[in-house]
Amino acid sequence: MSDCIVGIDLGTTNSEIAAFVDGQVRVLGPGETRMLPSCVGFSTAGDLLVGEAARNQQVLYPERTIRSIKRQMGSQEPVTLADKTFTPQEVSALILRELAEWASRVLGQPPRQAVITVPAYFSDAQRNATREAGALAGLDVVRILNEPTAAGLAYGLGDGSRQTALVYDLGGGTFDVSVLVIEGDITEVLSSHGDNRLGGDDFDDLLAAHLAKAFHDRHGVELGEHSAGKARLWWAAEQAKRKLSAEPDVKIHEAALVIESGTPLHLDIEISREEYEGLIRPLIESTLDSTSKALRDAGTTPDALDAILLVGGSTRTPLVSTLLRERIGLDPSQAVHPDLCVALGAGVLASRLAGHAIERVLVDVSPYSFGVSHLGERGGVPYPHCYRPIIPRNTPLPLTRTERYSTAYPYQTAVDVQVYQGEDEDALRNVLVGDFQVEGLTPTEEPNDILCRMHLDLDGILEVTAVEKRTGASKHITIANALTAKSAAEIAAGQQRIRELYESRGDVLEGWPAPDAPDNIDEDIDLVASALPAAGRAAASHLLERSRRLLDQMHEEDREAAIELHDQMDAAIAAGNTSELQNAVRALEELLFFVEGHR
Numbered sequence: 111m112s113d114c115i116v117g118i119d120l121g122t123t124n125s126e127i128a129a130f131v132d133g134q135v136r137v138l139g140p141g142e143t144r145m146l147p148s149c150v151g152f153s154t155a156g157d158l159l160v161g162e163a164a165r166n167q168q169v170l171y172p173e174r175t176i177r178s179i180k181r182q183m184g185s186q187e188p189v190t191l192a193d194k195t196f197t198p199q200e201v202s203a204l205i206l207r208e209l210a211e212w213a214s215r216v217l218g219q220p221p222r223q224a225v226i227t228v229p230a231y232f233s234d235a236q237r238n239a240t241r242e243a244g245a246l247a248g249l250d251v252v253r254i255l256n257e258p259t260a261a262g263l264a265y266g267l268g269d270g271s272r273q274t275a276l277v278y279d280l281g282g283g284t285f286d287v288s289v290l291v292i293e294g295d296i297t298e299v300l301s302s303h304g305d306n307r308l309g310g311d312d313f314d315d316l317l318a319a320h321l322a323k324a325f326h327d328r329h330g331v332e333l334g335e336h337s338a339g340k341a342r343l344w345w346a347a348e349q350a351k352r353k354l355s356a357e358p359d360v361k362i363h364e365a366a367l368v369i370e371s372g373t374p375l376h377l378d379i380e381i382s383r384e385e386y387e388g389l390i391r392p393l394i395e396s397t398l399d400s401t402s403k404a405l406r407d408a409g410t411t412p413d414a415l416d417a418i419l420l421v422g423g424s425t426r427t428p429l430v431s432t433l434l435r436e437r438i439g440l441d442p443s444q445a446v447h448p449d450l451c452v453a454l455g456a457g458v459l460a461s462r463l464a465g466h467a468i469e470r471v472l473v474d475v476s477p478y479s480f481g482v483s484h485l486g487e488r489g490g491v492p493y494p495h496c497y498r499p500i501i502p503r504n505t506p507l508p509l510t511r512t513e514r515y516s517t518a519y520p521y522q523t524a525v526d527v528q529v530y531q532g533e534d535e536d537a538l539r540n541v542l543v544g545d546f547q548v549e550g551l552t553p554t555e556e557p558n559d560i561l562c563r564m565h566l567d568l569d570g571i572l573e574v575t576a577v578e579k580r581t582g583a584s585k586h587i588t589i590a591n592a593l594t595a596k597s598a599a600e601i602a603a604g605q606q607r608i609r610e611l612y613e614s615r616g617d618v619l620e621g622w623p624a625p626d627a628p629d630n631i632d633e634d635i636d637l638v639a640s641a642l643p644a645a646g647r648a649a650a651s652h653l654l655e656r657s658r659r660l661l662d663q664m665h666e667e668d669r670e671a672a673i674e675l676h677d678q679m680d681a682a683i684a685a686g687n688t689s690e691l692q693n694a695v696r697a698l699e700e701l702l703f704f705v706e707g708h709r
């Protein structure tokens with residue numbers, strides 16, 4: 111299996127890894143969900159935590175935990191975690207490293223190459239950052255794949271007829287909508303739209319704000335000052351949101367959310383699905399606007415669609431299906447697990463690239479236009495930042511376009527080319543991709559022509575080169591903003607840092623199935639019988655110890671509950687029952703949080 115390439119869905123909220131195993135593309139991982147929460151943290155003991163364990167401590171230690179790092183990909187801002195700082199790429203690399211570890215347990219060796227998915231709307235800088243994250247995790251990123259395209263690939267499996275499909279992907283932090291044509295082995299993306307700042311997190315925020323207001327109305331206390339209370343409120347909001355996908359109303363009770371002058375103040379509220387839908391409706395409406403745009407760009411109408419494919423955890427919100435059905439007149443399909451479908455699609459492409467017989471040709475498009483700024487006119491006056499698209503959006507990839515520039519004055523030896531992505535005719539309202547200086551031109555009296563070549567590769571990443579027309583000489587291009595790729599030495603140093611950190615992590619994958627036991631990934635087999643993948647056996651006994659020490663400080667009721675949980679944990683550890691152990695760990699953590707916070 112030396113040529114194994116894995117497919118990775120590096121999600122805002124959850125990440126998954128898939129590969130070709132036993133003649134099939136499978137999502138690999140422990141636990142029922144096979145999802146790795148995209149969370150990284152450091153325990154109070156200083157141990158690195160990745161995934162579930164990091165997510166579990168989020169409420170307790172927000173300053174030692176980072177979630178939704180994907181939203182910061184492409185930014186130069188470092189993130190602080192406990193007493194260390196990281197680039198967003200490094201944090202993502204730790205998540206990728208954990209996924210690679212998961213895969214290596216099944217494959218018998220660490221994967222070296224990967225296809226990683228990104229939202230179609232990801233900018234050039236965000237795509238480059240994703241590539242770098244892969245490199246830091248020791249993975250050669252052979253392809254960056256748009257998520258909706260991956261979903262289309264997953265849905266296309268085993269079906270031969272021609273279908274026009276709308277892929278509606280609403281995850282934790284991003285929204286993407288694309289129109290695809292799937293025919294036999296070919297998946298073609300006709301158009302893509304989206305918002306990389308909209309997702310289930312925003313629903314949580316709205317619901318949390320609603321709860322905070324109710325709390326304020328009742329007790330006259332703002333939660334603003336109480337960070338632990340706020341974190342618990344947010345957690346409660348997310349749980350309530352999920353329940354509201356299945357139930358018409360939900361009761362939220364958070365005891366002693368805040369202690370004010372020695373008095374515990376409780377949050378007690380009931381909210382109906384209808385009320386909740388009132389809060390989030392404007393956000394879902396905005397996704398429907400993007401949906402209409404995508405249909406328009408594809409030159410399609412709703413009645414020409416054969417299918418709506420729902421992707422992403424937030425599409426479990428009933429209002430999503432209701433509104434799509436209402437506007438498009440088609441029942442959305444969830445035939446492929448909405449949380450795993452992107453990873454499966456990435457796995458399909460990865461397998462094909464590795465030479466396995468999953469023949470599927472992929473034609474992807476640039477989801478936005480690329481262009482340059484130039485001196486023109488706006489409102490009758492000269493304006494130096496007019497935008498001229500060179501690569502129009504929704505052009506199939508890869509592609510190359512060449513533009514001609516002329517020097518503006520005699521003996522000019524350098525020109526400045528600013529490349530943007532976006533659709534606004536004012537360049538300054540688009541995203542600056544790079545500020546290119548073409549230098550060393552032959553000084554001439556008459557205008558000197560420069561050919562500027564833009565190549566957009568299959569990953570949607572732009573490369574710019576320039577040639578002086580009269581001499582045919584390539585010209586040196588320097589990029590003034592900081593989006594340049596890192597040098598090999600920098601990457602190697604970064605890899606070393608990630609490797610050392612990762613290898614020192616606290617929550618090792620104990621009790622995993624032996625690497626050479628591929629049977630263990632069978633759908634119906636409990637992958638983690640006798641394995642404690644996320645909470646970890648060590649973490650569980652640590653928690654038990656902590657709890658036992660606190661027993662005599664607890665109120666009687668809490669003590670009884672704690673003792674019962676201890677028994678449950680002991681029994682679960684003895685029986686190797688992961689899900690029971692995880693439930694008990696979670697319940698005990700909550701209890702201890704309450705006890706420790708309010709002693």
Ligand code: ADP
Binds near residue numbers: 280281310352424
């Ligand atoms: P991402 O692609 O951003 O990693 P996912 O596709 O894993 O995200 O979706 C995560 C989001 O789905 C979270 O906001 C989570 O709260 C939400 N979610 C998961 N299950 C449900 C549910 N049953 N109802 C509503 N939202 C859900």
Ligand code: MG
Binds near residue numbers: 119121122281282422
């Ligand atoms: Mg996703």
